[in-house]
Amino acid sequence: MRIILAGTGSAVGKTTISTGIMKALSEKYNVQPFKVGPDYIDPSYHTLATGNTSRNLDSFFMKKGQIRDSYLKAMDKKDIAVIEGVRGLYEGIDSINDIGSTASVAKALKAPVILIINSRSLVKSAAALVLGFKALDPEINIAGVILNKVKNKAHFEKTKRSIEEITKTEVIGGIIRDESISIEQRHLGLVPARERENSLKFIDLWSDVIKNSIDLDRLVEIANTAPKITSEIIPIWNKGNRQPVKIAVAYDEVFNFYYKENLESLEANNAKIQYFSPLNDEDLPDADGLYIGGGYPELFSKELSQNKSMLTQIKEFHLENRPIFAECGGLMYLMNSIHDDRQVGIYPYKSVLTDRVQALKYTIAEVTQDNIISKKGETFNGHEFHYSKVIVNELKNPLAFKITRGKGSYNLQDGFIEKNTLASYVHTHVAAMPDFAANFTTSAKELGD
Template identity: 60%
Template sequence: MRLVLAGTGSAVGKTTIATGIMRALSDRGIQPFKVGPDYIDPSYHTMATGNVSRNLDSFFMTDAQIREAFTRAMKISGARMGIIEGVRGLYEGISATGDTGSTASVAKALKAPVVLIINSRSLVKSAAAMVLGFRSLDPEVKIRGVILNQVKNRRHYLKTKEAIEKLTGTEVVGGIPRSAELEVEQRHLGLVPAVEREQIASYIEKWGSAMEEYLDLEALEDIMASAGKIDGEREPLWRRENKRKVKIGVAFDEAFNFYYRENIEALEDNAASVVYFSPLHDEELPDVDAVYIGGGYPEVFAGELESNRSMRISVRKFHADGRPIFGECGGLMYLMNSIDGHKMCGVFPYSAEMTKNVQGLSYVISEAVSDNLITEEGDVFRGHEFHYSRVSVTGDAQFAFRVLRGRGIMDSMDGITSGSALASYVHIHAASCPTFAANFTRNAWELQDEV
């Protein structure tokens, strides 16, 4: 059983509605998913269901890998139903007419029915026209239902429902009224991550209650049940090559929590024991062979990170001892000398600063120009970048990646290196860089032997 919850565009209430549905059905067994490169929405899904939300992305993955990722996640969680929140509008991808990167591409790879979410403010018959347009654009995409959001009142809902059902033959499974109580705090990269706010749980409970009140959940289950079996080839997500045991320290707290779960599992599949630590709260690094510092909001917690001097010294000493460190985006910033004047680890002798405008927002294709912690020279891999910061690099900096699509740190280069440290603005998914875990764990034990 599976379902894609897609929007006619951005800001139609997808995350509120999808998370609310997940919460409302959570006792029946839900495995959540999110289309596209996103860490924040999945944190809400995870809190709503108790199962780790997974990302599905046709830029990062082949259709066969999408099927593998979906099936694998369902098996791990043991859930009955897979609910997939889309990204932007149903058909939005990286090109004007193609499928890559779109919600539609994921729905087609999984042969999953779609429920379309419409912001119905000031719409009645025009909502039916929207449904007809979305249904006719690609007959392979099976739109089986509609959810109306921003409904003014009961009368508005019934009129719009009548228009859609009579003129398009598509079932309307409910309508969500306009309500400030259903809104939640936002930040420059989107919603505030669930890990940061205890009150997020109360929002999710409200969303779940609203979906129970205003949607026909049994109708949604019927739509999910209509999906049938997933057929087609499946393809492994990453390489499993390293068998020598290593310990990888992974930074995880309010400042650093942007990780794809598959990245952690790929490390574990390559004989890694993952040890979590907090750059904010712990005094020093744990006893590990390598360190992975993912993305997040270090700029928001720059004062606290600066105050934890013992941790910063520990990271700097780990680097001086020749141990491998891999940093992504927020991790890159933390490894610099400073963020907006606040002292950081100083692994790299440069400063990071926040800007008012987005500095990188793109799917990325990179080529390794030299062997490094996660790739080998000539490897081409994919990822994404989304940041409002920049790093002021001077002198003879060494870079491991040439950016073929995207921006990078400077001059279409990324993956800055210093000894056994590698830091980059590009976020990778284990499926988009299948050598990541095998190479990182191999380098962890090889460099361990040299220390």
């Protein structure tokens, strides 16, 4: 069973509704959550709501067979998949094709779609929206509608009648406007669930609203109409390292942006993952390689700078030529400073938070320097989303990546290299770089010994 919850555009409440549905269904079913697109934050809410790790499905990173492979692996021993879409149903990397869109994932998985509409001030026009979305691509099965932000019961009933009679599409629920169920936002979107002590309170509230507003039994019936997936399955990662290796992964309230498949691919390449906290731990684990993902180090820069033991040990790890890979927030942490707070200092540059987004885009990168995760001449797809920037007055070493789509860290380049440390603003998904784990674990085994 599977269902996709897609929006007609921004500000339709997809995450609130999707997470509430996941939580409500979890009372009866073993729910596997997914998120379309490269987002890290929405999946953190899904994971809290269901107790199962939410996974990203993205047709810019993944071929159709890889989307199916990721889906089927995650669905082992699960009852139902609830997939939250990204932006509007048809929004992708450009205005014509499906790549990067919710629609592409719906077609790859042959999944029915529930369309979520911001119905504020709409009645008959809501029917026009549904007609347009259904007509644009007949291959998409728009099987139902949820109306969000309705004024009252009378508004809901009028809009429901309009949609059902004009479009012959079922309305399975309507949610009355209520600002009390909204949650604060931060510069990358919703506040990450790990950072919010009362996240579960919000999720429970969303679930209660959903149970009182949406026909969940009908939603499950629609999900059950999804046909069996039988076509080609393409593995997401390659295997290349057969030797046991230890990888330390930074994971705490500061650093927690990781694609689940990236970590699984390391384990598939014989890595034993040891999690540690750059914020709270005094000592670095015994490891052959370090992986420091994205997050919000700019919000914890002073606290990170005060953990001098950790800063010193990471710097020593680097000076011993052992491999370190850092993404986005991890890149900031490895710089000389975040604002005026001293950090690890592997790179002689300063990172600063700005008041506007510096990069928000799918990226394509060409590898120009051999490094611990990729080889010169390769290309890979990625994603960048950050409000910070690195101030480079004089570049010390050539960067590893030429950015052919996107912005990068410096002059359409990214991938700062110093010894065997690589740091980049580009977030990498193993489906788009299938040798990522094989290369990194091999580097860790060869350089960590």
